[in-house]
Structures are given as structure tokens and as C-alpha cells.
Amino acid sequence: xxxxxxxxxxxxxxxxxxxxxxxxxxxxxxxxxxxxxxxxxxxxxxxxxxxxxxxxxxxxxxxxxxxxxxxxxxxxxxxxxxxxxxxxxxxxxxxxxxxxxxxxxxxxxxxxxxxxxxxxxxxxxxxxxxxxxxxxxxxxxxxxxxxxxxxxxxxxxxxxxxxxxxxxxxxxxxxxxxxxxxxxxxxxxxxxxxxxxxxxxxxxxxxxxxxxxxxxxxxxxxxxxxxxxxxxxxxxxxxxxxxxxxxxxxxxxxxxxxxxxxxxxxxxxxxxxxxxxxxxxxxxxxxxxxxxxxxxxxxxxxxxxxxxxxxxxxxxxxxxxxxxxxxxxxxxxxxxxxxxxxxxxxxxxxxxxxxxxxxxxxxxxxxxxxxxxxxxxxxxxxxxxxxxxxxxxxxxxxxxxxxxxxxxxxxxxxxxxxxxxxxxxxxxxxxxxxxxxxxxxxxxxxxxxxxxxxxxxxxxxxxxxxxxxxxxxxxxxxxxxxxxxxxxxxxxx
Numbered sequence: 001x002x003x004x005x006x007x008x009x010x011x012x013x014x015x016x017x018x019x020x021x022x023x024x025x026x027x028x029x030x031x032x033x034x035x036x037x038x039x040x041x042x043x044x045x046x047x048x049x050x051x052x053x054x055x056x057x058x059x060x061x062x063x064x065x066x067x068x069x070x071x072x073x074x075x076x077x078x079x080x081x082x083x084x085x086x087x088x089x090x091x092x093x094x095x096x097x098x099x100x101x102x103x104x105x106x107x108x109x110x111x112x113x114x115x116x117x118x119x120x121x122x123x124x125x126x127x128x129x130x131x132x133x134x135x136x137x138x139x140x141x142x143x144x145x146x147x148x149x150x151x152x153x154x155x156x157x158x159x160x161x162x163x164x165x166x167x168x169x170x171x172x173x174x175x176x177x178x179x180x181x182x183x184x185x186x187x188x189x190x191x192x193x194x195x196x197x198x199x200x201x202x203x204x205x206x207x208x209x210x211x212x213x214x215x216x217x218x219x220x221x222x223x224x225x226x227x228x229x230x231x232x233x234x235x236x237x238x239x240x241x242x243x244x245x246x247x248x249x250x251x252x253x254x255x256x257x258x259x260x261x262x263x264x265x266x267x268x269x270x271x272x273x274x275x276x277x278x279x280x281x282x283x284x285x286x287x288x289x290x291x292x293x294x295x296x297x298x299x300x301x302x303x304x305x306x307x308x309x310x311x312x313x314x315x316x317x318x319x320x321x322x323x324x325x326x327x328x329x330x331x332x333x334x335x336x337x338x339x340x341x342x343x344x345x346x347x348x349x350x351x352x353x354x355x356x357x358x359x360x361x362x363x364x365x366x367x368x369x370x371x372x373x374x375x376x377x378x379x380x381x382x383x384x385x386x387x388x389x390x391x392x393x394x395x396x397x398x399x400x401x402x403x404x405x406x407x408x409x410x411x412x413x414x415x416x417x418x419x420x421x422x423x424x425x426x427x428x429x430x431x432x433x434x435x436x437x438x439x440x441x442x443x444x445x446x447x448x449x450x451x452x453x454x455x456x457x458x459x460x461x462x463x464x465x466x467x468x469x470x471x472x473x474x475x476x477x478x479x480x481x482x483x484x485x486x487x488x489x490x491x492x493x
Contacts, residue, residue, distance in 0.1 A: 006065055006083065009040070009100045013093050015067075019083030023064055028101045030094055030163050037062030040101075042094040043069070044161075051090070067093060091192040095162035099196035104169035110136060110179035111197055112313055115228050116205025116241070118359040119306045120158070120183040122298070123203060125334045126310035127181050130327030134319050139172035141165065142183035143353075144335055144464050148172040159188030162195065186211055186224040194228070201316050202228050203239045203309050207246040208358035213386045222246050232256045239312035241305060242267035259288075259316055261308035263301070269308050269315065276300070278340075278348055278370050285311055292321040294328050299338050299350075300366030302359075336463025338363065339480060343492040346372070346454040351479045353463025355382065355409070357392040360460055364400035373454035377404035378447050379461050380440070381423055383414030390419065391426030398432035401458075403450065405435045407443035409461045410469040440468065441482055448486045459483060 003024040006017070026038035032054035035041050041058035043051035043066065052075040055066055059082055067085040068076060076084065087093045099105065112127055114120045124142050131138035139148035141160070146153040146168050153168060159182065160168070169180055184202075188194055207222055215221040229238055229250060238254050241247035243262035251258055261269040265286075271294075274283040282295045283304060296307060307328055314324040333339055341349040350367065354360040360379065367375055377397055381390045397404045406423055408416040416438045427434065437443035447457055459479045462468070468477035487493040 003038070004101055006040070006085070009097045010085065010093070011100060013087065013096050015085050015087040015093060017083065017085055019065075021083075023083050025065060025101070028097055028163055030161055032058040032061065032063075035061035035063045038064050040065040040067065040097065042067040042090050042097065042163075043072070043075070044090050044094055045069075067097070089192070092195055095166075095192055095195035098162045098166040102166040102170040104166040104173065105196070105198060107173065108169075108178065108180055110138075110200050110317060112179070112181045112201045112203070113184045113194065113197070113199045113228050114142075114182065114203040114205065114309075115184040115186070115189070115225050116203070117208045117210045117356055118354075118362070119205035119302065119309070121353070122303060122306040122334045122337050123205060123309045124181050124183050125331055126306060126328060127313050129331040130310055130314045130319065130324055131179055131181070131317075133323050133327045133330065134314075134317070136317075137176055137178040138181055139169070139177035139179070140181045141168060142181075146172075148175055148177045151175055158183050158185040159193055162193050165193060166196075184228055186221055187214060189227040190215075190224040194231075197231075199228070199232055199236055201237045201239060201313050202232055203313060204229070204241055204244075204247055204250055205305070205309060206241050206244040206358065208356060209386070209389055209392070210356045210358075211386055212388055213384075222249075226250060226253070229254060229256075237312075237316035239309055239316060241309070242270075243305070257316070259312040261312050262305065267308075269312050271304050271308060274301075274304065276366075276370060287311065287315050287321070289315065289321065292325050294325060296328055297332050298334070299340070299370070300363065302362040302366065303338075336465070336480070338366075339463075341480070341484060341487065341493070343451075343487050345452075345492065347451050347457070347492060348455075349457045349459070349483060349487065351459050351463060351483065353465075354379075354460045355462075357389050357396055360393060361396050361400065363458065363460065364396065367456050367458060368400060371454075371456045373452060373456065374402040375400075376447050376451065376455060376457045377401040378407055378440075378443050378457070378459045379404065380407045380409035380416075381419050381461070382410045383412035383416075383419055385412075387422060390422040394423040394426030395428070396426075397423075398427045398434065403433045403435075405437055405443045405447055407436075407440045408438045408468075409440075410465075411471075412469050413471055440477065440479075441486075444479070444483055445486050448483075448490055448492065451492065 025040045041063040242260040260267040467474040
């Protein structure tokens with residue numbers, strides 16, 4: 001990355017410069033530990049740490065430019081040689097500086113943002129598959145990983161901080177990417193991580209109770225999601241779930257072109273004549289351009305919604321039905337999203353990321369409609385996250401499974417037994433058949449031991465994750481791999 005003048009990095013921002021506005025910057029970062037001589041450091045206040053407390057460290061590491069918020073001068077040490085930039089909002093300016101420094105969005109034909117409580121990851125995989133067929137050379141940044149062709153980077157979070165975000169987009173472009181698909185979290189929108197990105201399409205999947213530990217109310221959560229659509233230019237398109245109550249609310253607020261989707265003939269894009277099995281789902285897709293027959297190996301009604309959302313992106317991008325259809329059919333699975341392990345005796349085992357009440361209800365509803373034996377469930381709830389959803393998860397489990405085992409998910413700094421106690425508050429004690437096993441491996445093994453011919457087992461909550469977070473440590477743990485080990489041990493694989 002070549003050096004750039006400070007004056008060119010702050011274009012389009014409101015700030016005051018103290019020092020040399022023509023100073024050349026070698027790199028941009030929000031981490032004082034990553035600062036090298038000649039770098040620009042932006043002091044951002046995060047959930048745990050305030051970057052203003054690390055300005056001295058950044059200077060000692062060689063920072064040439066320090067960007068800080070107005071009113072935080074007490075954090076500024078007297079230092080000759082550094083240039084200071086004062087701004088009202090370092091989150092906002094960090095994103096804009098990163099955009100200008102990495103020039104990440106130049107030359108991209110499509111920038112797709114996907115937001116919502118559930119379905120972001122699967123929709124991103126579907127859009128990626130469609131864009132590949134259309135030769136749009138898509139890169140993806142989301143929950144599972146950041147990727148382009150054979151280049152894969154471990155995902156630090158669904159939507160990373162703006163510097164890391166733009167740095168990775170620039171890297172994907174260097175390898176040949178022509179479009180970018182982003183899962184956009186509510187946290188990232190509220191924290192202005194995607195400021196500066198000119199989205200060509202934005203997707204709203206749905207909204208249900210989640211992240212209320214952060215947003216406090218569902219109204220605030222919706223307001224954060226809405227930011228993505230407020231960012232759209234008049235030329236952009238909004239693809240919105242018509243069947244979701246918040247989706248319909250959002251549709252009424254849009255000034256841009258809207259393509260609604262859902263299992264409702266009032267939607268612009270809808271599906272009918274659905275035929276579903278555990279092996280495939282067939283249905284007809286209707287769009288403003290006509291209709292086409294679709295077949296997918298993705299299981300469940302919720303995946304029809306994801307397919308319709310991706311179809312909306314394809315239509316908004318000017319792609320033909322043939323391209324969209326082929327992209328849908330090319331995608332065989334999404335890691336940790338109803339990922340299937342076909343066992344002996346007609347037993348089907350699924351690993352799924354469902355960790356919200358809405359997602360768990362959708363997946364259980366799907367499997368109940370397709371099962372031939374009993375439906376067994378293993379699940380838990382994450383620690384240091386929205387506690388209000390825990391009784392709801394227990395209520396859904398007791399109403400929609402034949403037997404369930406409550407276990408530990410990612411307890412983080414909470415006591416797993418305390419989390420389990422809160423889940424139990426929602427259980428119908430008169431009719432529920434369940435067990436408690438805090439050890440996740442043992443919980444899965446208990447479920448496997450009671451499986452009978454043609455039963456279905458769902459292991460929910462962690463999906464693609466390959467570790468379990470206990471306090472500040474990540475312990476290697478994959479639901480998919482461990483389940484296969486257990487099934488083999490008990491002669492079912």
C-alpha cells in the first residue's frame with residue numbers, strides 16, 4: 001500500500017487539523033498495538049476499551065497522525081512531531097479515512113449488504129453462487145469467513161471494524177474480485193463500521209428479539225437495521241421480506257426502488273407450489289420478469305425466503321432467470337445451516353446455527369413437517385448475551401420437540417447452570433420431556449444413545465463454529481465433527 005497525504009484521506013469529513021495537513025500516511029489503524037512509524041491512528045471508543053486511553057502508546061510506536069474526538073483533549077500528550085486531527089465522531093471519520101486510504105470501493109460493480117436477525121449467512125451464500133454464474137467475481141464477508149475464490153480469512157466478527165473491512169475488500173480486489181457481498185450486523189450499523197460503502201442492493205431478511213442486551217429495545221434494534229437502507233442512493237435497490245411485520249414497516253419508509261419478497265402473492269417476488277422433502281425442495285418462483293421452477297438441496301421454508309431474497313438481488317442486478325436458477329441449484333449446502341449427517345437406520349442428524357427464538361422455531365417447524373420418527377433436540381444459550389430470549393427458547397423447545405436436552409453453548413463469563421436455569425423458566429413442566437447435561441459433548445452423546453429408527457436429531461446453536469468460548473478461552477469444539485465421532489462410536493455411521 002503506497003503512502004497517501006492526510007489532506008486526501010479526510011476528504012468529505014468535518015475536522016480540524018493541528019500540524020502538517022500534507023503529511024504522508026503509511027497505514028491506517030484503530031489499534032495502538034498495530035501502529036508502526038508513519039501510521040495514522042484513530043482513537044475509537046469501543047464496548048470494552050477507549051482508544052483515547054492508548055494515544056500515548058500509538059505515539060510511542062511511531063504514529064505520525066492521531067485522530068481524536070472533540071472534548072477529549074485531556075488524553076492528548078504534548079508531543080512534537082505528530083499531527084492531530086480533531087473530529088466530532090471518530091467512528092464516522094475512521095470509516096471515511098479507511099475508504100479513502102484503501103480505495104476499496106473503486107471498480108466494484110456490486111456492493112450488496114444483507115441485514116436481519118436470521119438468514120444473512122445463507123442469503124449471502126446464495127447471492128455469491130448467483131454472482132459466480134453471472135461472472136461478477138464476488139467476494140463475501142460474513143459470519144463464517146471472509147472469502148474470495150481460494151482466498152479465505154477467518155471471520156473475527158460478522159462485520160469487522162472499518163479499517164479491517166476496507167483492508168480486506170482491497171485485498172480481495174487485488175486478487176480479482178469485482179463485487180462484494182456483506183453480512184451487515186446491527187452492531188456494525190449502530191457503530192458506523194460501514195459508513196462510506198455505496199451499496200447497490202440492500203436486503204432485509206427479518207427481525208425478531210435478539211441483541212437486546214446491546215440495543216435494549218426492539219424499536220432500537222429495528223432503528224439500527226434501518227440505517228443500512230437510509231444509506232442507499234436513489235439508484236440502489238432495497239430487497240425486503242414482505243412476510244415480516246418489520247419488513248412491511250420498512251417498505252413504507254423507502255424512497256428507493258423496492259423489491260418485496262415472500263410467500264404471499266402481494267410480494268413482488270413470491271413462491272408457490274412448494275414440494276419439500278429432507279433431500280430437496282421444489283417450488284415455482286414468480287418475479288416481475290415472469291416465473292421459473294427452482295429446486296434446492298437446502299431444507300425448509302425459511303430457506304425458501306433466503307432464496308427469494310437472493311433472487312431479488314439477482315433481479316435488481318439485471319440478471320436473467322436462467323442465471324439466478326443455476327446459481328440457486330449450484331449451492332448444495334451452507335456450513336452449519338441445517339447441515340445434514342445421514343446416519344444408519346434412517347436417522348437424520350442436523351447441525352444448525354439457530355440461536356434465536358425465531359430461528360429455532362423455523363428450523364423445528366421445518367423438521368417437524370418432514371420427520372417420520374421422533375424429533376430430538378440439543379440446544380443451549382450463549383452467555384453474556386440477551387437473557388430475555390432464554391425462557392422463549394425453552395418454551396419453543398418444549399412445544400416443538402419430542403425430547404430435548406438443555407446444554408451449554410458458549411457460556412463465556414456466565415455459569416452454564418445459571419443460563420440453563422433461565423431457559424427452564426419457559427418450559428411447560430407438565431408436558432415436556434427433557435434432560436439437562438451442561439457438558440455439550442455428553443449432551444450430544446445422550447441424544448445419540450436414545451435415537452431410534454427414522455428419528456431426527458437437531459443440534460442447535462453453534463452451527464459452523466469450531467470452538468466453545470468458556471470465560472476468555474476458546475476450546476476446540478465442532479458440533480459437526482463431534483457428532484460424527486459419537487455416531488460412529490455407537491455404530492450409526
